[in-house]
Structures are given as structure tokens and as C-alpha cells.
Amino acid sequence: MHPAQRRPLIAGNWKMNLTRDGAVALARSVARHAAGACVDVAIFPAFVHIDAVLSALRTDGTEVPVGAQDCSDAPNGAFTGEVSLGMLKDIGCHWVLTGHSERRHVIGETDDIVASKTAAALGAGMTCVLCIGETLDQREGGETDAVNERQLRAALGGISPADMLKLVIAYEPVWAIGTGRTATPDDAQLAHAAVRHVLQDLFGAEMAHRTRILYGGSLKAANAPDLLAKPDIDGGLVGGASLEAGEFGAIIDAAAALAVSA
Ligand code: PEP
Numbered sequence: 001m002h003p004a005q006r007r008p009l010i011a012g013n014w015k016m017n018l019t020r021d022g023a024v025a026l027a028r029s030v031a032r033h034a035a036g037a038c039v040d041v042a043i044f045p046a047f048v049h050i051d052a053v054l055s056a057l058r059t060d061g062t063e064v065p066v067g068a069q070d071c072s073d074a075p076n077g078a079f080t081g082e083v084s085l086g087m088l089k090d091i092g093c094h095w096v097l098t099g100h101s102e103r104r105h106v107i108g109e110t111d112d113i114v115a116s117k118t119a120a121a122l123g124a125g126m127t128c129v130l131c132i133g134e135t136l137d138q139r140e141g142g143e144t145d146a147v148n149e150r151q152l153r154a155a156l157g158g159i160s161p162a163d164m165l166k167l168v169i170a171y172e173p174v175w176a177i178g179t180g181r182t183a184t185p186d187d188a189q190l191a192h193a194a195v196r197h198v199l200q201d202l203f204g205a206e207m208a209h210r211t212r213i214l215y216g217g218s219l220k221a222a223n224a225p226d227l228l229a230k231p232d233i234d235g236g237l238v239g240g241a242s243l244e245a246g247e248f249g250a251i252i253d254a255a256a257a258l259a260v261s262a
Contacts, residue, residue, distance in 0.1 A: 005210045008039040008228065008255040009168060009235035011129060012242025013069060013097065013216075016046055023049035024056045029245040031062035039235065039255045042095055042129075043242070044069050047083055051091045058092075065127070067095025070103060073113070073120040085124040096121045097237075099131045099155065101174045111154035118155045122163035129168045129237065130155055131216070132195070136175035144173070145194040152198050164203055169213045170237040171195055176217025178239055185226045185233075188215050192232035221250035228255050 018026065023045045034041035042065040045053050054066050072082035088096065098121060099114035109117075114130070121128040132151040134144045148171065159167065171191055176182050183191070192213050200208035215227050216237035227233055235255060241247045 006212050006234045008259050009042065009212055009214060010039055010248075010252050010255050011042040011044065011067075011168075011170075011214065011235070011237045012248055013044045013100070013237055013239050014046065014049075014243060015069065015102070015239060017243055018045065018049065020049050020052050024052055026243070026245055027053040027064070027066070028056060028060060028062075030248060031057055031060065031064045033245070033249040033252055034064050035062060037252055037256045038259050039252060040065075041252055042067055044095070044097055050088070050093050054092045065095045066093055067097065067127070067129070068093055069097050069100065071096045071098070071117055071121055071126075073116040085120060085126060089124065089126070094125070095127045095129070097129045097131060097170075099151065101131060101133055101172055101177055105135070105174060111151060114151070115155045115157070118167075119158055122159060122166055125166070127166045127168065129170050129214070131170045131172050131237070133172040133174050133177075133217070139173065139175060144191055148191060148195055149198045152195065153202070156199075156202055161203055161207060164207055164211065167211065169195060169199075169211060170216050171213055172216035172237060178218070180218050182218045182223050182227070183215070185230050188227055189230040189232055192230065196232055219251065221247050221254065224251045224254040225258070228258050 044067045068088050072084050098117045103109045118130050132148050134147040138147050173183050196208050199211055212234040214235045214237045215233045219236040219238050220241040
């Protein structure tokens with residue numbers, strides 16, 4: 001059973017997919033589905049689609065947070081190709097992902113870079129979804145909890161309790177992202193409970209209790225009910241399945257059904 005203060009969150013990470021029209025159409029469909037649901041829903045389109053998606057939702061009068069998949073930690077200046085938090089806020093974007101595994105393992109972001117972006121995002125008043133998770137080698141070496149703890153302590157060491165109120169964690173085992181392999185619900189629950197334990201050590205029991213920890217990694221309608229039913233899994237960060245309105249809607253429905261029955 002999820003404590004009342006941890007309202008489930010289902011977030012869609014669209015990565016580098018869709019056209020502008022496709023992103024707008026998908027956003028409209030997600031927002032219609034999310035209206036009145038007893039769970040939070042957020043979407044993360046590509047940078048160049050955020051403005052069009054926000055405008056369309058504003059026109060429709062629907063309210064789904066639209067976030068960015070990354071940000072710069074610098075306020076402005078000679079950083080070719082980067083996008084600042086000020087630019088995002090200027091267009092009405094107030095959510096951001098940091099530390100996604102593709103940025104850590106494909107682009108090469110270090111714990112220090114993720115920490116700096118997380119601090120900058122929270123300092124700018126954004127809601128930040130900090131992604132953590134172990135690689136397959138690390139899992140097979142029994143290092144899952146140690147890796148998560150290292151990534152958490154690196155990113156959150158300098159974060160104030162007030163800023164923690166705008167932080168969501170996404171535990172995403174790297175080997176489960178985009179592979180069709182998911183952690184078993186029991187394994188995911190163990191990892192989430194260990195993450196919450198680290199939060200307790202860093203910020204105390206109450207903060208640990210209220211912070212949402214999402215699961216990510218090949219989450220889809222078929223496996224969502226079992227994963228989302230676990231007590232320390234407070235929603236999902238969804239990649240591939242968030243690109244299909246029906247599939248993503250079914251994950252929202254699964255979270256909503258569990259929230260109602262809790
Ligand atoms: C993700 O990119 O955050 C993710 C979880 O992807 P997928 O659902 O496709 O595994």
C-alpha cells in the first residue's frame with residue numbers, strides 16, 4: 001500500500017522520437033487520458049517539441065507537466081548545443097530529467113556532472129527526476145545497491161531538504177532499459193527499499209517516506225500491475241511504451257487502479 005502522500009507518478013520519456021505533429025498529437029491524447037486520473041502524469045518530449053506541446057496543451061486547457069530530458073548546469077554563455085534551465089522555464093517547462101542512463105552510459109556524463117545538473121535544476125525551482133541504476137555487470141557482481149547508493153550520495157549530497165521536496169528518483173536498471181527485460185517485482189522492490197534507506201540516512205525518515213521512487217526499464221501495460229503494486233514503487237518512468245497512447249494509457253490505468261484500491 002502506498003502512503004497517501006506518495007501519489008503515484010507515471011512519466012513518459014519520449015527520447016529522440018516523433019515529429020512535432022506526432023508529439024503534439026500524442027501529448028493531447030495522454031493529457032485527455034490523464035484528466036481526472038488519481039495519479040500524476042508527466043511527459044518528456046525532445047527539446048525542440050516542448051514548446052509546441054506546451055502550447056497545444058494550453059490551448060486545450062489540459063494540465064500535464066511537460067519536461068525536458070536534460071539540461072545544462074550553466075546559466076548561459078558559450079556552450080554550443082546546450083539548453084539552459086532559464087530557457088526551459090521561459091517557455092513554461094518546469095520539469096527535467098537528470099542522470100538518465102543513456103546520458104550516463106552513451107553520452108558519458110559522470111556522477112559529478114549529474115550532481116551539478118541536479119543541483120542546478122532544483123536550485124532553479126524545477127521538479128527534477130533523478131535517474132539512477134546499475135549495469136548488467138554491476139548487477140551480476142552483486143553491486144546493485146552499492147551503485148545506487150553511490151549515485152544517490154553523489155547527486156544528493158549537497159541538496160537541501162527544501163529542494164528534496166521537488167525531487168523524484170527513478171530507479172532504472174540499465175540492462176532493463178529498452179531491452180524488453182524487466183527486473184522482477186521482488187528484485188525491484190528490494191532495490192527501491194534500499195534506495196529509500198539511503199534517503200533516510202541522508203535526509204531522515206520523513207523525507208525518505210515522502211519521496212517518490214519510480215521504476216523504469218521495459219515497463220509496459222502487461223507488467224505494470226505487478227511492479228506498481230510493490231510498496232516502495234511509486235510509479236514508473238516509461239520509455240518505449242510511452243510512445244503508444246494506448247499502452248501508456250493502460251499503464252496510467254494500472255497505477256490508478258492500485259491507488260484506488262490502496
Ligand atoms: C527509459 O528510457 O527511461 C526507459 C525506461 O525506457 P524503456 O521503458 O524503453 O525501457
